[in-house]
Amino acid sequence: MRCQIFRSLCRxxxxxVSDLGCIFYCPSSQRQRLFSTTPRRNVRTxxxxxxQLAAVKIDRERLWKVLHSTCxxxxxxxxxxxxxxxxxxxxxxxxxxxxARDWFVETTKSLGCKVQIxxxxxxxxxxxxxxxxxxxxxxxHLDTQPTGGRYDGILGVHAGIEALKTMNDLDIExxxxxxxxxxxxxEGARFPISMISSGVWAGAFSLENAYKxxxxxxxxxxxSELERIGYLGTLEAxxxxxxxxxxxxxxxxxxxxxxxxxxxxxxxEGAQAYKWFTITVRGRDCHTGTTExxxxxxxxxxxxxxxxxxxxxxxxxxxxASTGILKLRPGSTNTVPGWVQFSLDIRSREDATLSKxxxxxxxxxxxxxxxxxxxxxxxxGTKGRGCTVEWQLDTDSPATKFYxxxxxxxEESAKSMxxxxxxxxxxxxxxxxxxxxxxxxxHAPTAMIFVPCREGISHNPAEYCSxxxxxxxxxxxxxxxxxxxxxxxxxxx
Amino acid sequence: MRCQIFRSLCRxxxxxVSDLGCIFYCPSSQRQRLFSTTPRRNVRTxxxxxxQLAAVKIDRERLWKVLHSTCxxxxxxxxxxxxxxxxxxxxxxxxxxxxARDWFVETTKSLGCKVQIxxxxxxxxxxxxxxxxxxxxxxxHLDTQPTGGRYDGILGVHAGIEALKTMNDLDIExxxxxxxxxxxxxEGARFPISMISSGVWAGAFSLENAYKxxxxxxxxxxxSELERIGYLGTLEAxxxxxxxxxxxxxxxxxxxxxxxxxxxxxxxEGAQAYKWFTITVRGRDCHTGTTExxxxxxxxxxxxxxxxxxxxxxxxxxxxASTGILKLRPGSTNTVPGWVQFSLDIRSREDATLSKxxxxxxxxxxxxxxxxxxxxxxxxGTKGRGCTVEWQLDTDSPATKFYxxxxxxxEESAKSMxxxxxxxxxxxxxxxxxxxxxxxxxHAPTAMIFVPCREGISHNPAEYCSxxxxxxxxxxxxxxxxxxxxxxxxxxx
Numbered sequence: 002m003r004c005q006i007f008r009s010l011c012r013x014x015x016x017x018v019s020d021l022g023c024i025f026y027c028p029s030s031q032r033q034r035l036f037s038t039t040p041r042r043n044v045r046t047x048x049x050x051x052x053q054l055a056a057v058k059i060d061r062e063r064l065w066k067v068l069h070s071t072c073x074x075x076x077x078x079x080x081x082x083x084x085x086x087x088x089x090x091x092x093x094x095x096x097x098x099x100x101a102r103d104w105f106v107e108t109t110k111s112l113g114c115k116v117q118i119x120x121x122x123x124x125x126x127x128x129x130x131x132x133x134x135x136x137x138x139x140x141x142h143l144d145t146q147p148t149g150g151r152y153d154g155i156l157g158v159h160a161g162i163e164a165l166k167t168m169n170d171l172d173i174e175x176x177x178x179x180x181x182x183x184x185x186x187x188e189g190a191r192f193p194i195s196m197i198s199s200g201v202w203a204g205a206f207s208l209e210n211a212y213k214x215x216x217x218x219x220x221x222x223x224x225s226e227l228e229r230i231g232y233l234g235t236l237e238a239x240x241x242x243x244x245x246x247x248x249x250x251x252x253x254x255x256x257x258x259x260x261x262x263x264x265x266x267x268x269x270e271g272a273q274a275y276k277w278f279t280i281t282v283r284g285r286d287c288h289t290g291t292t293e294x295x296x297x298x299x300x301x302x303x304x305x306x307x308x309x310x311x312x313x314x315x316x317x318x319x320x321x322a323s324t325g326i327l328k329l330r331p332g333s334t335n336t337v338p339g340w341v342q343f344s345l346d347i348r349s350r351e352d353a354t355l356s357k358x359x360x361x362x363x364x365x366x367x368x369x370x371x372x373x374x375x376x377x378x379x380x381x382g383t384k385g386r387g388c389t390v391e392w393q394l395d396t397d398s399p400a401t402k403f404y405x406x407x408x409x410x411x412e413e414s415a416k417s418m419x420x421x422x423x424x425x426x427x428x429x430x431x432x433x434x435x436x437x438x439x440x441x442x443x444h445a446p447t448a449m450i451f452v453p454c455r456e457g458i459s460h461n462p463a464e465y466c467s468x469x470x471x472x473x474x475x476x477x478x479x480x481x482x483x484x485x486x487x488x489x490x491x492x493x494x
Numbered sequence: 495m496r497c498q499i500f501r502s503l504c505r506x507x508x509x510x511v512s513d514l515g516c517i518f519y520c521p522s523s524q525r526q527r528l529f530s531t532t533p534r535r536n537v538r539t540x541x542x543x544x545x546q547l548a549a550v551k552i553d554r555e556r557l558w559k560v561l562h563s564t565c566x567x568x569x570x571x572x573x574x575x576x577x578x579x580x581x582x583x584x585x586x587x588x589x590x591x592x593x594a595r596d597w598f599v600e601t602t603k604s605l606g607c608k609v610q611i612x613x614x615x616x617x618x619x620x621x622x623x624x625x626x627x628x629x630x631x632x633x634x635h636l637d638t639q640p641t642g643g644r645y646d647g648i649l650g651v652h653a654g655i656e657a658l659k660t661m662n663d664l665d666i667e668x669x670x671x672x673x674x675x676x677x678x679x680x681e682g683a684r685f686p687i688s689m690i691s692s693g694v695w696a697g698a699f700s701l702e703n704a705y706k707x708x709x710x711x712x713x714x715x716x717x718s719e720l721e722r723i724g725y726l727g728t729l730e731a732x733x734x735x736x737x738x739x740x741x742x743x744x745x746x747x748x749x750x751x752x753x754x755x756x757x758x759x760x761x762x763e764g765a766q767a768y769k770w771f772t773i774t775v776r777g778r779d780c781h782t783g784t785t786e787x788x789x790x791x792x793x794x795x796x797x798x799x800x801x802x803x804x805x806x807x808x809x810x811x812x813x814x815a816s817t818g819i820l821k822l823r824p825g826s827t828n829t830v831p832g833w834v835q836f837s838l839d840i841r842s843r844e845d846a847t848l849s850k851x852x853x854x855x856x857x858x859x860x861x862x863x864x865x866x867x868x869x870x871x872x873x874x875g876t877k878g879r880g881c882t883v884e885w886q887l888d889t890d891s892p893a894t895k896f897y898x899x900x901x902x903x904x905e906e907s908a909k910s911m912x913x914x915x916x917x918x919x920x921x922x923x924x925x926x927x928x929x930x931x932x933x934x935x936x937h938a939p940t941a942m943i944f945v946p947c948r949e950g951i952s953h954n955p956a957e958y959c960s961x962x963x964x965x966x967x968x969x970x971x972x973x974x975x976x977x978x979x980x981x982x983x984x985x986x987x
Contacts, residue, residue, distance in 0.1 A: 148779055148824040148832075190826040217825065255784035275783060277827050286641055286954040289816035289839045290766060291749035291926035294809060296950055301817050302805050305798040312795055313874040316787060323782035324794050325827045327820060331641040332710065333683040334770050334818045334837040334888070335927070336953040339641075344827040346782045377870050381806040395827070433784035434828070457789055460829040461779040 043172030045131070046487045055417045059160075059167045059479055061472030068159040068471070071143075072151050074100035080463040088462020089151055093144035093186035094122065094226035101143045102232060105158070105183050112165050114180065118234025119243060120208055121198035122227045125236075127180035128165050130486070135246035135445075137175070137482050137489070139164055140182030140199075140437055146190045150464020152454060152471070157251040158183050160475035167479055176490035177246055179482055184437040185232075191216050192223045193326075194396055195277075199437035201238045203444055208238060217326075240444035246489065247407060248441035249481050251450045251474045253466050256433050257457030265426035265470070266415035266477050267451030268408050272432035272439050274355045274400035275348040280307065282370065284388040286331060286339035294383035300341040301329055303370050303388045306378040310369060311345060311362055313376055318358050321348040321433075344395075350431055352400050366390045401432075401439045406488060407448030407481070414480025415450070418473065446485075450477050536665030538624070539980045548910045552653075552660045552972055554965030561652040561964070564636075565644050567593035573956040581955020582644055586637035586679035587615070587719035594636045595725060598651065598676050605658050607673065611727025612736060613701055614691035615720045618729075620673035621658050623979070628739035628938075630668070630975050630982070632657055633675030633692075633930055639683045643957020645947060645964070650744040651676050653968035660972055669983035670739055672975055677930040678725075684709050685716045687889055688770075692930035694731045696937055701731060710819075733937035739982065740900060741934035742974050744943045744967045746959050749926055750950030758919040758963070759908035759970050760944030761901050765925040765932050767848045767893035768841040773800065775863065777881040779824060779832035787876035793834040794822055796863050796881040799871040803862060804838060804855055806869055811851050814841040814926070837888075843924055845893050859883045894925075894932045899981060900941030900974070907973025908943070911966065939978075943970050 044053070069084075075091025075098065091097045102124065106116050109126030116126045127136050141157025161181035168179065189195025192214040200206045212224035227233040236243055254260075259267055284298030308324050315322035326344040347362075349355040365375045372384035408429070416423040430451060441447045452474035455465040466474075537546070562577075568584025568591065584590045595617065599609050602619030609619045620629050634650025654674035661672065682688025685707040693699045705717035720726040729736055747753075752760055777791030801817050808815035819837040840855070842848040858868045865877035901922070909916040923944060934940045945967035948958040959967075 146779075146824060146826055146829055148829075188826070189828065190824075193827060195828060255781045256786070257789060273783060285951070286639075287950070288748045288927055288952040289814065289818060290768060290841050290928065291747065291952060292950060293749070294805070294814070296750055299805075299816070301820065302801060305801040305817075308795060308798040309802060309871065309875070312787070312876075316874070316876050321782065321787070323792070323828075323830050324798075325782060325822075325829050325831055326825050327794065327822055329818075329820055331639060331683075331953075332819050333639055333681070333953070334686060334839055335682065335688060335816075336639055336641075336818050337816050338818060339954065346827055348783050376874065378802065381809070381869065382802070383805075383809050434781055435783065457780075457785060458778070459781040459784060460824075460826070461832070 043174065045174045045176070046483050047176055047490045049487070051417070054480065054483060057167065057171060057173065057479065057483065059163050059472065059475050061468065064159060064163040064475050065468045065471060068155060069151065071101055071104055072155070075145065077148060078462040085151065088464070089145040089149045090147050091143065091145045092147060092191040093188060094191065094223070094230055094232070098144055099230040099232070102183065105143065108162060109165070109181060112169055114165065117236045118232055119202070119236040119238040120234055121201050121211060121238040122185040122232040122234060123198050123202060123238065124183040125180060125243065127178050128168065130175040130178040132176050134177045134494070135244040136178035136180040137247040137485055138180045138182050138245055139249050139251065139478055139482060140184060140441065141250050141252060142184045142187035142437065144186060144188050146188050146460045148462055149460055150462060152253045152464055152466040153255065153459050154187055156253060156466060156471055156474065160251045160478045163475050164479040164482060173483070175483070175486045177486055179486065186223065187437055193217055196435055196437050196440055198238070199440035202240055203440035204240065205440060245441055245445035247485050248438055248445050248447040249407065249411070249450065249478055250436055250438040251452070251478045252436060253454035253459060253464070254451040255454060255457065255459035258430060259451060259453035260455065260457065262428070263425065264428045264453065265419060265473055267428060267430040268411040268415065269403060269432050269449035269451055270408055270429050271403050272401040272435060273348045273350055274352045275346060275398050275435060276355060276359060276394065277396035278345040279393040279395055280343050280345050280366070281391040281393070282307070282341045282388050283391070284339045287337045289335045289337055292337065294385055297337055297385040298339065298388050299337050299385060300388050301338045304341040304343055306369050307366050307390070308343065310365055310375060310378050314362060314365065315347060315358060318354060319349070320354060320358050322346070348433065350400060363392060398435050398439055401442055403438070403442055403448045404446035407446045407485060410481040410484040410488065411448050411450050411477060413484055415477045417480060418476050448481070450474055450481065536667070538667045538669070539976050540669060540983045544910065547973065547976060550660065550664060550666065550972065550976065552656050552965065552968050554961065557652060557656040557968050558961045558964060561648060562644065564594055564597055565648070568638065570641060571955040578644060581957070582638040582642045583640050584636065584638040585640060585684040586681060587684065587716070587723055587725070591637055592723040592725070595676065598636065601655060602658070602674060605662055607658065610729045611725055612695070612729040612731040613727055614694050614704060614731040615678040615725040615727060616691050616695060616731060617676040618673060618736065620671050621661065623668040623670040623672060625669050627670045627987070628737040629671035629673040630740040630978055631673045631675050631738055632742050632744065632971055632975060633677060633934065634743050634745060635677045635680035635930065637679060637681050639681050639953045641955055642953055643955060645746045645957055645959040646748065646952050647680055647745070649746060649959060649964055649967065653744045653971045656968050657972040657975055666976070668976070668979045670979055672979065679716065680930055686710055689928055689930050689933055691731070692933035695733055695736070696933035697733065698933060738934055738938035740978050741931055741938050741940040742900065742904070742943065742971055742978070743929055743931040744945070744971045745929060746947035746952060746957070747944040748947060748950065748952035751923060752944060752946040753948065753950065755921070756918065757921045757946065758912060758966055760921060760923040761904040761908065762896060762925050762942035762944055763901055763922050764896050765894040765928060766841045766843055767845045768839060768891050768928060769848060769852060769887065770889035771838040772886040772888055773836050773838050773859070774884040775800070775834045775881050777832045780830045782828045782830055785830065787878055790830055790878040791832065791881050792830050792878060793881050794831045797834040797836055799862050800859050800883070801836065803858055803868060803871050807855060807858065808840060808851060811847060812842070813847060813851050815839070841926065843893060856885060891928050891932060894935055896931070896935055896941045897939035900939045900978060903974040903977040903981065904941050904943050904970060906977055908970045910973060911969050941974070943967055943974065
């Protein structure tokens with residue numbers, strides 16, 4: 002049986018039979034070399050027709066199976082009866098994360114990749130291409146929130162590995178190196194700056210400050226944990242020393258837009274601007290039973306007002322505001338807390354809108370803490386002796402615009418996969434969350450691919466992306482990488 | 495020189511010279527016995543004139559010095575430049591509390607007291623009186639809040655010891671036993687039920703449940719810590735097995751009323767009713783960047799609204815409401831918390847008013863968590879998917895009325911001490927805080943003595959009671975105990 006699509010280029014390496022029947026199944030078991038006397042692979046991306054590209058299919062079942070097998074490391078809370086209905090709790094650089102990392106290194110090495118670890122523990126696995134030049138990567142992260150799910154980050158890394166496996170299976174030769182990246186501490190849950198490691202790579206944070214970051218509720222630093230688990234690499238964590246040719250990141254949407262609109266693939270044009278602050282409210286400890294309201298400097302009551310006001314004001318401005326961490330001192334039922342610290346996360350599509358919100362909240366918080374009424378939060382209570390409010394900026398992530406040619410590769414790949422149904426199923430969107438792609442986009446052509454997740458639930462054990470959507474995402478990722486490889490060859494970059 | 499006041503009763507034991515000059519200073523260095531062939535003390539309370547009672551003076555300097563010397567154990571945060579301008583952090587049953595307890599036992603034994611420890615670690619030091627009958631005690635506590643001061647509780651115990659020392663110095667014979675009690679875990683800061691040990695004594699809590707109480711943020715139980723520090727006594731913790739004849743407690747006011755009104759001594763008639771609850775708000779974890787407000791079940795935002803509303807509603811009802819503890823999960827800047835738990839402490843002078851507030855808040859909290867507007871807290875925000883609210887009652891302390899004859903002894907003692915200035919300086923008041931006296935009053939005649947503390951600050955390192963006010967309080971305490979002893983003899987109880 003002769004391959005009808007790859008024709009003369011067809012060289013068997015595996016015995017897989019694609020959806021198209023004969024593709025990649027050839028009678029010869031002997032690998033042959035054509036057009037060259039040096040060893041070369043079977044199919045070059047630049048020689049593929051659109052039909053051929055469309056016929057390159059990932060193994061959806063393998064992707065699903067492998068992804069869930071690695072979720073044994075860092076298993077979280079069970080939320081349903083199914084075998085995969087268990088959340089994740091794989092905090093970065095913990096023992097479970099080390100197991101996932103070890104698996105990543107072993108697997109990509111077994112695929113023939115060259116694996117390097119940089120000074121932030123970011124792992125770069127590279128499959129050799131034909132020409133010199135920085136690799137086209139699929140990148141995401143294997144760490145999770147303390148009560149996270151099985152898809153956020155994890156899907157993107159697994160899809161990247163599945164893409165490399167498929168390239169190997171089908172003996173595809175890319176013009177440039179391709180690879181997969183596992184970024185360290187994307188979540189910012191354990192060491193509280195998210196995407197810190199792609200941030201260091203991009204030059205947004207110094208290595209020194211990143212190393213010093215102390216874990217929430219503990220004493221270990223990012224550096225001490227990198228050392229402890231053996232992932233303090235020697236490669237410089239820098240876009241200069243270790244450039245990226247392009248970065249594609251598959252991710253669950255983490256919101257309900259695709260699901261509610263019947264979309265299948267989001268071609269992500271960029272990411273919301275967001276800022277993270279630590280707000281410290283200082284009042285005075287006093288006895289809850291003997292101190293009348295007018296004599297109090299109640300830091301907890303003040304914090305409650307500030308949190309409520311941040312929500313009301315963000316809503317009015319079409320932004321988001323959230324508080325995910327709150328600590329207080331001294332922490333006794335009959336002592337009014339004199340010290341409260343909470344996180345404030347504000348987001349907007351536009352940098353200018355976000356800055357406006359920030360400035361307004363700074364003024365409003367001070368007035369509210371002083372007992373002045375702002376939008377009703379102090380309208381009914383007793384004016385006490387006031388508190389002070391201090392702002393600390395922890396993360397400033399401006400609105401990001403991804404690379405148009407990368408976005409187009411995503412769109413083309415998705416449309417090719419979905420075929421005649423592609424109509425409204427592929428849509429351009431903006432990411433609500435931050436991702437490592439936000440930092441890679443500062444120094445490399447970048448785009449993201451979103452797939453629906455059930456009810457938009459994420460950062461929750463019940464986060465769920467169906468096998469179909471996982472497969473659609475990984476297929477789109479591979480197609481985008483191959484298309485971009487071809488584009489690079491055409492452009493000569 | 496012959497004593498002009500105690501006349502024939504005067505027998506020197508110390509060489510102290512009182513404010514009145516010659517009192518207790520007699521030329522004879524040999525103790526003599528009069529009116530009796532059995533060994534007896536110098537002065538009987540029942541034989542004292544009012545003038546003589548007024549002349550019995552504590553050693554104010556000694557009280558101040560000894561009190562601060564024991565504050566070395568459990569030193570907290572420094573807040574000023576003075577030698578005693580350091581707060582306390584002496585959590586119950588910790589190592590520092592053990593040191594303070596050891597000192598208490600040694601000191602009272604050295605004064606000739608019989609010392610017994612009950613099953614809750616309450617320490618009873620008793621100085622023998624003339625007749626059979628339960629002792630008249632001064633009682634308070636040596637434990638503090640994690641960021642407490644040097645006077646709350648500590649002053650009451652030290653004043654009691656100073657009272658016994660003075661009785662010894664002046665060789666006073668009481669009709670009934672007198673003593674000092676150090677109650678365990680009055681603060682409820684480490685094991686979160688306040689006055690649990692006087693509560694067990696009073697039969698308000700079972701010993702079994704008290705033993706099981708686990709420390710905040712740890713694993714030790716009240717029983718395991720009693721055992722560890724060697725204060726798990728054999729005496730039954732019970733008002734039946736170990737009755738109290740009367741209980742006088744000197745305490746700082748912990749509020750600003752005395753100071754702002756020029757008062758010197760509060761004769762406390764009773765204590766506010768209060769209830770402590772643990773409120774659990776359940777929502778759903780979700781991503782802060784990708785989840786629009788309408789899709790959230792934000793437990794932290796809901797908790798903020800409930801805390802603000804509890805304040806507004808308590809104010810409208812003339813009550814107090816406070817939140818001193820708040821915990822959330824999972825605790826990550828970019829995850830909306832799906833679980834928040836906070837303490838709610840509500841207080842009123844009247845039981846009925848408190849019940850009315852409790853019922854109103856229960857209804858309001860549920861409506862607010864469902865997104866309905868109650869008094870404006872949901873007026874501006876986006877209605878999300880709602881949260882649930884669960885109430886757990888931890889402490890129910892009804893309003894307490896103290897014993898009129900004890901209160902009168904306090905008033906008389908204070909007026910005697912202050913002399914012609916006593917006019918508005920002695921005032922009847924209600925305690926805003928709970929105290930061990932609330933439980934003793936269930937089974938023994940009880941009253942409390944309040945002294946001013948600066949700006950009403952308490953449960954704070956900067957809590958301060960001047961040497962003059964500490965001395966006034968201890969002097970009033972001693973006078974009240976002696977007067978009550980005389981009253982008991984007259985009544986024959």
